[in-house]
Amino acid sequence: DIQMTQSPSTLSASVGDRVTITCRASQSISSWLAWYQQKPGKAPKLLIYKASSLESGVPSRFSGSGSGTEFTLTISSLQPDDFATYYCQQYPWTFGQGTKVEIK
Amino acid sequence: QVQLVESGGGLVKPGGSLRLSCAASGFTFSDYYMSWIRQAPGKGLEWVSYISSSSSYTNYADSVKGRFTISRDNAKNSLYLQMNSLRAEDTAVYYCARGLMVRGLHEFAFDIWGQGTMVTVSS
Numbered sequence: 001d002i003q004m005t006q007s008p009s010t011l012s013a014s015v016g017d018r019v020t021i022t023c024r025a026s027q028s029i030s031s032w033l034a035w036y037q038q039k040p041g042k043a044p045k046l047l048i049y050k051a052s053s054l055e056s057g058v059p060s061r062f063s064g065s066g067s068g069t070e071f072t073l074t075i076s077s078l079q080p081d082d083f084a085t086y087y088c089q090q091y092p093w094t095f096g097q098g099t100k101v102e103i104k
Numbered sequence: 105q106v107q108l109v110e111s112g113g114g115l116v117k118p119g120g121s122l123r124l125s126c127a128a129s130g131f132t133f134s135d136y137y138m139s140w141i142r143q144a145p146g147k148g149l150e151w152v153s154y155i156s157s158s159s160s161y162t163n164y165a166d167s168v169k170g171r172f173t174i175s176r177d178n179a180k181n182s183l184y185l186q187m188n189s190l191r192a193e194d195t196a197v198y199y200c201a202r203g204l205m206v207r208g209l210h211e212f213a214f215d216i217w218g219q220g221t222m223v224t225v226s227s
Contacts, residue, residue: 001166034213036149043199043217044149050211055204087149091212092139092203093165095149 002026004088006096012104019075021099023088028068032091035064035073038098039084047086048073075101106130106216108200113221120190120225126183126200126218134158134178137203137210140185142196143220152198153185168194190225197222 003026013019023033031051036044046055048064051071061076075082083103088096112124124140140152153174154163162174173186183200198221201214 032212036214038149043220044214045217046204046213046215049204049206049213049215053206055215089149089151089213092154092214093151093163095151098148 002029002090002094004090004094004096006086006088006099008099009097010100010102012102013078014104015078015080017078017104019078019082019101021073021086021088021101023066023071023073023096025069025071025090029090031067033064033066033071034089034091035062036087036089037082037084038087044087106202108202108216108218110198110200110218110221113198113223115224115226116190117227118191118225121186121188122190122223124185124187124198124200124221124223126185128181128183128202131202131216133176133181136205137212138174138176138183139201139203139214140174140183141199141201141214141217142194142223143199144193144196147196150196154203155183187223190223192225195223195225 005024007022033051035048038044052064063074085098085100107129109127139154155174171189175184200218202216204211204213204215
């Protein structure tokens with residue numbers, strides 16, 4: 001089975017910061033990767049699919065990159081609404097363990 | 105609007121059974137792959153099961169294989185998860201989710217999620 005490892009597990013940042021979250025696959029998954037945002041008590045929200053395609057309605061400050069085994073989610077300028085937990089997902093089976101973005 | 109609404113969760117004893125339902129509205133349900141994903145309290149997301157648009161293909165996580173059965177009724181715009189031989193480790197919020205489709209192609213990410221239904225397995 002393919003394992004997905006996210007880093008860091010927790011990230012402390014301030015409004016306006018550039019934030020990068022990494023997701024590594026145990027073997028190549030081409031570009032079959034998605035990123036989700038989840039807030040407490042809510043369902044996850046799709047941000048990025050196919051590694052770098054922005055889902056409709058998602059702000060352009062979110063971007064995804066990578067292929068093969070290493071992927072990144074970047075938030076170019078962190079906004080108050082962005083404090084949440086982020087998950088990567090190797091289509092369609094395996095999720096990473098999550099990265100919590102906290103207020104510094 | 106596009107919506108998924110889960111129901112059927114509750115408290116069940118170990119070894120018991122439960123059937124979850126997911127009612128879809130606002131889109132052509134029969135066009136889309138559907139999945140169940142769960143989240144144990146305070147934990148991350150775990151994909152559970154997956155069904156193709158015509159029910160011709162299903163798949164399950166190893167942790168539920170042989171115990172859970174996914175099905176759908178396209179005439180009723182509904183998705184189901186029959187859960188048998190439940191264990192304490194099945195305790196979680198269960199989400200149904202729609203498979204993303206882009207220009208007619210299935211992308212296998214999940215673009216629409218329900219609000220979730222809680223399943224608690226405890227004696």
